[in-house]
Amino acid sequence: MASIDFENLKQKITETANTVVEKTTAFAKDVAGKSSDAAKNVAGKAQTLAKKTKLNAEIAGERENTKKLYAQLGQLYYEKYAGQTDPDFAEVITDIEEALARIAEKREEINALATDSDVTVEVEEVYIDPDHIVDEVEKTAEAEAETAATAAEEAAQEAQRVYEDTVDTVTQPPQE
Secondary structure: OOOOOOHEEEHHHHHHHHHHHHHHHHHHHHHHHHHHHHHHHHHHHHHHHHHHHHHHHHHHHHHHHHHHHHHHHHHHHHHHHHHOOOOOHHHHHHHHHHHHHHHHHHHHHHHHOOOOOOOOOOOOOOOOOHHHHHHHHHHHHHHHHHHHHHHHHHHHHHHHHHHHHHHHHEEEEEEE
């Protein structure tokens, strides 16, 4: 019957365990590094998206402002030159006068329908602040980036724990 060389067997098991530990540690570090890089990448893209959203909201605000200014310019022109119509503007001025007449007629109808018991409801123009939307997007992006970074850190800690458990298991003396 052949005898077993326990010292040689123990040495080979230890070498194998060390190799497993090294590969596990390398893998864990690689995963943690990639997770951290991914979190940074997500955070960067979220910040870029937030900036683009903010700029687009500012553009929309400027467009809305431009429309109001054009309307104001048109109203000022109409008020100043309505009686001395330039032939190039005659059709538009006529359309404005007709629209104003229709508005006056409809107001008269409303007044005719009104009674003392009627409830008057005024509707105001609703304005959504683009800066508020951008702030919310930025907060969400930052929260997601923090979540990704936390997940990467937890993965690295778990990999370290697995490494330490493996080392402890391999280096414990055999129980007899």
